[in-house]
Amino acid sequence: MARRLKRPSSDFLLLFLCVFEASIFGLLAFRQGLSYFPLFLAALMPCLLVFQALGLRRLFPHMDMQLLVIGNFLCALGLALLCRLRPDKAPRQFLFYLVGIAGMLGIALFVTKVRNKRPFVLPVMLLAVGSLGLTLLIGESTFGAKNWIDFGLFTLQPSEFVKLALVFVMALYLSERRDLRGNLPALLFAACCLCLIVLERDLGAVLICFLTCVCLYYAATGSLGLCGLALCGAALGALLMYALFDHVQLRVAMWRNPWVSPTEGGYQIIQALVAIGSGGMFGLGLGLGSPTIIPVNDTDFIFAALCEEMGLFCGLLVLAVYVLLFLRAGLLALRSRSAFDSLLCVGVLSSLAVQTFLIVGGVIKMIPLTGVTLPFISYGGSSMVSSMLMLGVLEGVAVNAGKREEDAWLRAQGGEAEEEAE
Amino acid sequence: MKGMKRNIRLLLLTVTAAFLVLCIYFVYAVSAYGTRWFATPYNTRLAQAKGQVQAGSIYDRNAHLLVETDAQGRRVYPVSDKARAAMAQLIGDTSGAVPTGAESMFASYLLGFQSSLKERFLQLFSGTARKGDGIQLTVDIELQKYAYDLFPDGGRGGAVLYNYKTGEVYCLYSTPGITLGEPIDETEDGLLLNRITQGRYAPGSVFKMVTLACALENLPDVMDRHFVCEGHLQVTEDMALTDTDGEGHGELSFREAFSKSCNIAFGQLALELGQERLRRTARRMGFDGNFLFSDMIVYESLFPDRIEDDGELAWTGVGQGRLMANPMHMALIAGAIANGGQMTEPRLLLSSVDQDLRVTNRLSTRVHSRIVSASVAATMREMMVDVVENGTGSAAAVEGHRIGGKTGTAQVNSSGGAYEPHSWYAGFCDEEDAPFAVCVLVENGGSGGGRAARIAGRLMERAIERLGTGE
Numbered sequence: 001m002a003r004r005l006k007r008p009s010s011d012f013l014l015l016f017l018c019v020f021e022a023s024i025f026g027l028l029a030f031r032q033g034l035s036y037f038p039l040f041l042a043a044l045m046p047c048l049l050v051f052q053a054l055g056l057r058r059l060f061p062h063m064d065m066q067l068l069v070i071g072n073f074l075c076a077l078g079l080a081l082l083c084r085l086r087p088d089k090a091p092r093q094f095l096f097y098l099v100g101i102a103g104m105l106g107i108a109l110f111v112t113k114v115r116n117k118r119p120f121v122l123p124v125m126l127l128a129v130g131s132l133g134l135t136l137l138i139g140e141s142t143f144g145a146k147n148w149i150d151f152g153l154f155t156l157q158p159s160e161f162v163k164l165a166l167v168f169v170m171a172l173y174l175s176e177r178r179d180l181r182g183n184l185p186a187l188l189f190a191a192c193c194l195c196l197i198v199l200e201r202d203l204g205a206v207l208i209c210f211l212t213c214v215c216l217y218y219a220a221t222g223s224l225g226l227c228g229l230a231l232c233g234a235a236l237g238a239l240l241m242y243a244l245f246d247h248v249q250l251r252v253a254m255w256r257n258p259w260v261s262p263t264e265g266g267y268q269i270i271q272a273l274v275a276i277g278s279g280g281m282f283g284l285g286l287g288l289g290s291p292t293i294i295p296v297n298d299t300d301f302i303f304a305a306l307c308e309e310m311g312l313f314c315g316l317l318v319l320a321v322y323v324l325l326f327l328r329a330g331l332l333a334l335r336s337r338s339a340f341d342s343l344l345c346v347g348v349l350s351s352l353a354v355q356t357f358l359i360v361g362g363v364i365k366m367i368p369l370t371g372v373t374l375p376f377i378s379y380g381g382s383s384m385v386s387s388m389l390m391l392g393v394l395e396g397v398a399v400n401a402g403k404r405e406e407d408a409w410l411r412a413q414g415g416e417a418e419e420e421a422e
Numbered sequence: 423m424k425g426m427k428r429n430i431r432l433l434l435l436t437v438t439a440a441f442l443v444l445c446i447y448f449v450y451a452v453s454a455y456g457t458r459w460f461a462t463p464y465n466t467r468l469a470q471a472k473g474q475v476q477a478g479s480i481y482d483r484n485a486h487l488l489v490e491t492d493a494q495g496r497r498v499y500p501v502s503d504k505a506r507a508a509m510a511q512l513i514g515d516t517s518g519a520v521p522t523g524a525e526s527m528f529a530s531y532l533l534g535f536q537s538s539l540k541e542r543f544l545q546l547f548s549g550t551a552r553k554g555d556g557i558q559l560t561v562d563i564e565l566q567k568y569a570y571d572l573f574p575d576g577g578r579g580g581a582v583l584y585n586y587k588t589g590e591v592y593c594l595y596s597t598p599g600i601t602l603g604e605p606i607d608e609t610e611d612g613l614l615l616n617r618i619t620q621g622r623y624a625p626g627s628v629f630k631m632v633t634l635a636c637a638l639e640n641l642p643d644v645m646d647r648h649f650v651c652e653g654h655l656q657v658t659e660d661m662a663l664t665d666t667d668g669e670g671h672g673e674l675s676f677r678e679a680f681s682k683s684c685n686i687a688f689g690q691l692a693l694e695l696g697q698e699r700l701r702r703t704a705r706r707m708g709f710d711g712n713f714l715f716s717d718m719i720v721y722e723s724l725f726p727d728r729i730e731d732d733g734e735l736a737w738t739g740v741g742q743g744r745l746m747a748n749p750m751h752m753a754l755i756a757g758a759i760a761n762g763g764q765m766t767e768p769r770l771l772l773s774s775v776d777q778d779l780r781v782t783n784r785l786s787t788r789v790h791s792r793i794v795s796a797s798v799a800a801t802m803r804e805m806m807v808d809v810v811e812n813g814t815g816s817a818a819a820v821e822g823h824r825i826g827g828k829t830g831t832a833q834v835n836s837s838g839g840a841y842e843p844h845s846w847y848a849g850f851c852d853e854e855d856a857p858f859a860v861c862v863l864v865e866n867g868g869s870g871g872g873r874a875a876r877i878a879g880r881l882m883e884r885a886i887e888r889l890g891t892g893e
């Protein structure tokens with residue numbers, strides 16, 4: 001038992017990340033003359049990281065440092081790319097990052113401290129459906145998808161948060177009952193959300209939510225038949241959407257051969273491929289390429305910008321970091337003793353994994369492009385905050401699991417002590 | 423709970439596998455298509471870089487300077503007028519109008535995108551004008567000029583000669599073309615096309631190399647067969663196979679049928695083999711394939727998806743019908759036969775060099791694929807040598823050297839009336855000291871393949887003199 005309690009030291013990881021943050025923002029600060037914001041970040045980001053690490057460790061002695069480091073690494077990379085690509089947007093993104101950290105703390109507290117989460121189900125459901133409905137009514141559209149609401153001061157993309165709501169509701173129901181009837185409310189809620197997002201024409205979000213639900217359902221019930229049925233249904237749905245929506249047809253056509261229309265339909269994907277091809281193995285060097293040519297380089301195509309300046313090598317490295325994050329989350333799900341906690345992990349893991357796969361696969365033209373953000377890295381308040389919230393969920397589960405293990409260990413120790421006393 | 427753990431493990435495995443596939447695809451895509459993506463005309467980085475970077479020089483294999491950038495940033499060609507015309511398709515213009523030219527294909531070197539990061543940072547901080555790398559091509563400019571002389575004025579066609587062991591292309595000439603450094607004549611069509619790497623023509627009897635390979639692989643007794651040729655064979659009611667000269671070859675052994683290029687014998691063989699087996703061999707030899715060579719763009723040859731009837735099948739076996747062949751590909755097949763069945767990837771880039779001609783990056787030989795077994799290749803080699811020594815390819819012979827090849831006459835069915843057929847020759851020199859393969863195409867060059875064979879022979883002779891390693 002004692003072996004399990006000993007955690008590997010993560011000080012080295014922390015130190016490494018601090019050096020990375022200081023150097024990458026430092027480099028960006030002196031790129032052309034002196035720009036103050038990256039310099040400010042070079043000083044502040046490592047402090048912020050140490051503060052998070054120490055603060056969280058005090059608050060939750062069982063927190064998972066690796067997860068925190070991975071999440072922060074990806075955020076820092078995203079911020080650095082944004083300083084390079086769109087310096088005007090970087091301060092905003094930094095603000096979102098701060099909000100995200102607060103959110104992460106909040107949700108970790110919620111997961112660990114709130115015993116009975118049942119009363120929260122109905123408000124969460126109403127909030128999710130309500131916000132999606134509101135988007136349909138007063139939302140605005142970009143690239144064919146009507147998926148965000150303008151609040152003047154900031155814009156909100158409710159579908160980013162609906163993912164989390166789905167994970168929460170599904171995990172709660174599935175952890176209590178395994179039969180179809182018992183889970184009907186959760187499934188109905190999921191179906192309702194999916195329909196609303198389809199109406200918004202946000203196909204990337206539809207795919208993410210749907211696959212997340214299927215993964216959750218499979219993890220909880222192990223029913224391959226039902227999940228297979230759902231996947232077949234989804235395939236039919238996809239065909240239907242292909243037949244109905246012009247922009248879906250265009251996306252598929254441009255995936256099959258973008259070169260037929262290099263200046264219009266295929267422009268985005270060709271520019272992304274050209275950027276990746278220009279970067280080659282080790283990239284052109286941060287600040288030495290021209291990733292600003294790539295359209296929407298701060299959100300959907302940020303991976304192409306990364307590959308241009310840092311190369312295929314770093315692209316693979318970033319993918320490996322994502323896989324580490326997923327593996328870590330998966331191990332957490334396996335370690336946790338509570339079915340609800342496990343399912344939370346599975347939900348978060350599948351949602352992040354599907355999203356990352358969709359956008360990276362789309363940018364490198366392996367699959368048709370769906371305009372979703374790259375978690376943690378892409379610009380966007382909703383995306384950043386929801387990614388951090390998911391990290392918070394994972395941290396909460398880690399804390400719960402650690403605590404339970406410690407209790408069990410203490411009990412065993414206590415038992416041994418009593419035996420010895422006798 | 424236990425079942426759930428198993429499910430979670432499976433999910434985790436699926437996710438990891440999916441990302442592994444993603445990474446593998448990513449690496450494959452970048453290594454296979456990266457340079458092509460980079461070299462597209464839609465890459466605005468190139469135009470941008472041209473303004474900021476002094477493009478590197480281009481040298482031939484003997485370090486003769488072919489192209490450099492002058493003080494005003496213009497590309498200049500410090501070579502004779504003849505050389506400028508001879509290397510037009512090879513080098514290509516600077517605006518990317520010839521996308522297969524060296525200026526476009528190797529822009530990443532010339533504009534310094536391949537320089538090491540250290541160099542790029544140093545240049546950035548030292549404030550000097552950025553300079554691209556120089557490149558050394560595998561071609562020999564003297565041989566290139568010689569090829570230019572071999573084609574008559576106003577002729578159309580091209581020639582390629584390469585080393586089938588190393589893949590180095592010594593000569594890649596296409597005519598008509600532009601003259602480098604002079605404005606492009608917009609009124610004439612096809613000036614920007616490299617007929618060797620981008621052209622597709624009916625192969626005529628050159629395709630008998632494929633039919634021969636297929637027969638050797640599938641018909642064990644074929645070497646002992648005899649054929650009777652009357653110059654005419656009624657395959658179906660309305661489709662007859664004819665020989666080029668129509669006289670008929672009389673009684674022939676299999677060897678003679680190949681060296682005399684008898685359509686009747688090879689049409690019969692094609693009928694016996696059937697379209698499936700013929701297609702399989704053709705595909706293995708590179709038809710319908712996508713050549714992803716790393717520093718050459720070569721268009722693929724096409725074998726018809728479905729052959730309608732026996733008439734078409736017989737004609738396909740002798741290289742007519744709907745077959746389309748790329749001259750570079752035919753050179754590669756001839757080279758692979760001489761190379762024991764192994765096709766070497768052709769390459770145009772010898773190395774990248776810095777200002778002092780020090781090699782910064784030397785590129786290596788890569789094997790593309792095995793197209794026929796070593797024993798089939800050995801038999802084919804003998805039979806192709808026989809073509810030059812005793813058959814239709816005698817014009818390609820080089821005194822004192824062991825030359826093999828295959829001629830071709832491709833009928834052109836154009837609606838505009840009767841055209842002279844295209845004249846083809848693909849062959850090799852079967853010697854350790856001069857492992858060279860060649861392909862020559864003369865558009866409307868007349869029947870019998872004599873024109874092409876003569877050019878190929880002269881070019882080969884010159885290449886052996888200049889580049890052969892024997893004394």
Ligand SMILES: [Zn+2]
Nearest residue numbers: 651665671684
């Ligand atoms: Zn005959």
